[in-house]
Amino acid sequence: MHLGNMSIEEAIDLGQGKVECNSDQVDVYKTKVDELITKVDKIEQRVNEVEQFYSNAKQNAKPKTSRSASIHKDKEKEKNIPSMKKLQLDASRRQAAAAKRMQDLMRQFGSIFRQMTQHKFAWPFMQPVDVEGLGLHDYYQIIDRPMDFSTIKNQMEAKDGTGYKHVREIYSDICLVFKNAMKYNGESSEVYAMAAKLLEKFEEKWLQFLPKVTDEEKKLEGEQAEAQKSLQLFQEAANVKMAWDIHDELQDISRQIEEFRENVQKNCRHISTLEKRNLGAALCNLRPEDLSKALDMVAQNDSNFQATAEEVELDLNAQSDATLWRLKFFVNDALKGRSNSRPDEGAAEKNDNNKNIATKRKREMCDVRAKTTKRKKKP
Template identity: 60%
Template sequence: MSGIRDDDVAEKMERNNVDNDDDDIGHQVDDLFAKVEKLEQKVNEIEEFYLTSSKKQSVVSPKSLSAKDKEKVRHIPGIKKHQQETARREAAAAKRMQDIMRQFGSILRQITQHKFAWPFMQPVDVEGYGLRDYYEVIDRPMDFSTIKNQMEAKDGTGYKHVRDICSDVRLVFQNAMQYNDDKSNVYMMAKTLLEKFEEKWLQFLPRVTEEEKKRDEEEAEAQLNLQRSQEAARAKKARDLSNELYEADMRLEELRETVVKKCRKLSIEDKRNLGIALTQLCPEDLSKALDIVARHNPTFHSTAVEIDLDIDALSESTLWRLKYFVKDALKGHWIKNATIGVGSGSNNPVNITKTANITKTIASKRKKQICNALARTAKKQNQKHPS
């Protein structure tokens, strides 16, 4: 081929192969980082769960959760079993409460069979008695026939707790005492029956409190079981995430070793071009480049007021990381034709010094310091080796 040397062709082919390998490895790294980001989100969820648990020291019942939280809880292993146990427990508790309400019925029979009970057996005949102001005085009318109907209701609208029945029985007598004069017969009858009812209720109350205590204990045990189930599930998820993160870390390490093996050592020319490229970065990208150096060199402090950057002392992996970063940073910016390729040439004989001081007083001065250091080095080299 006229005008083209075989060495040039071989170098170009090698460069293309390296670029292809770079792209392939880059895609693998991108995939891994995408996976790590998802894993980090899961880790944050687990941390939030344990943080919330440690603050509340209790678990929230699924009944009180929002639709979004219920969807999360639904996927917790064991939650279905817990829900089934909750349904059985609530059904058993409801059956016991029905038995207590039936037992409470004996008190109602004693009260309703009393000779003073007849005014309270049916709803007040407001129109018949011409009680025009009755609904202005009484907010919620109540009578024993209404109580009985609600106790016998089968459509789910009936009483759920014996205390609700007790409250309505009191309301029957309290309404009568509120509307009627305290010297009237109805007032006296209502007061007498209310006192009798309270006496019988106090005798019956221990059965109610015993059932309520049992319910509370069962609910507390169920909540504890749910919390343990959630913690066990989160612990398993944390272990699985730890394994996945470890595998991702190992994969990244393998890729790093692959990159180091594939990449030959940067020549003096490569390092010189890398130094020139560093001066073309904006202050923000320059800070990121120095952070790369610091990340892989414990003795290098990128946040120091004054730092020493010795490119020749950097490891090959760090130099290649800088190369890729600078290449990406300059791509699409005002230096459209800047090339930080393997063995890329330059007419500028500038070479970065082994101890180029980069003053970090403010970000904008960094670039200026690097440029000055490069210029001084170029001048010295031109004096030693005049063209």
């Protein structure tokens, strides 16, 4: 990550004392670098959260606008976004109101249930089937879920939160009473006929009651959609605020790093002419991929330097001390890593193939050593 004119990597090198500074300053630099790295790590985590939110919301996004424009537009609306506390309070009130309406609906439906229980054909269904007393040894093999009117009544009157939550649950269990009886008993049996008759009457009454149920369900669906919309607005506002906070913090860290860079350069010694010559020679010994990385480092700090040009002339005298120190660290690490590694056959073959590719590049770079000394005046 780059902030200002200095990378985090460069700051680490400086803060760890790799650049030869006054010894009294090294511990101060280390502490400062640790603070900056900790801040940047935390910011990156929050950036990931914001990116994840917008990534998840992308499918439901309105016509595309730039992220910047979207953030500015949302920030203008931020004053009208309810707080999370208010959203939670509204949700609690909505749930309580919806539960009360459903309780009223189930009480109304209770009159239909009572009519079923008072019918002259209801007596076989009032209590659970006496499986053992009647010797119905295959009952549980045929009926997966037994049901009866007394069980339904107890569920309707339950006060401990274990009762029915929706009127459709009551409807389903009443239907199950009759369907179980019709499933276990043959069509020619009296119980089958009684269950079929009661089921027909019950379905008629249910169809008359159903519009009330659908109206309530539509109302609940609309409330849930509105609640989801409010929550989405809150989340958007929260992420917009986070994005602005991150922007401000990055600006502040960029300023701190720039001040840190200037302070480090002020207190660190300049790289010597001999060190520049050695650096130029070392650059010529880099592998092609490491050489490209080194040139990119220069280009990051020198807008006039073209790292990808066909012919590259690197004047080390024209580079800042910060760039030279960074190059020195990189070159030393690259050459040290190469000497410690043991190339296998495949790597050796690859290096042979790369030699021809790098020959011209290295030849062009070898004039770096000449440019580290004072240029001769043309006659």
